[in-house]
Amino acid sequence: MTNVTLKVEGMSCGHCVSAVEKAVTGAGANGSVDLAAGKVTVSYDEKKVSLDTIKQAIEEQGYDIA
Numbered sequence: 001m002t003n004v005t006l007k008v009e010g011m012s013c014g015h016c017v018s019a020v021e022k023a024v025t026g027a028g029a030n031g032s033v034d035l036a037a038g039k040v041t042v043s044y045d046e047k048k049v050s051l052d053t054i055k056q057a058i059e060e061q062g063y064d065i066a
Helices: 014-026 051-060
Strands: 002-009 030-034 039-044
Touching: 002 051, 014 030, 014 039, 014 051, 039 051
Parallel strands: none
Antiparallel strands: 002 039, 030 039
């Protein structure tokens, strides 16, 4: 498993946290959002999903990856 922390811009509430977590899960990974820090820690299997796919899923929810 690979772990990476991404800076996510535009999150401001619990709904944002839920949307980002669902995007990460939907992409085939596990994620834990830290709203105060504006970050999501993602754990994924590089053989099953790429980091670009995870980033794209988050961006499709309207958030920017810094």
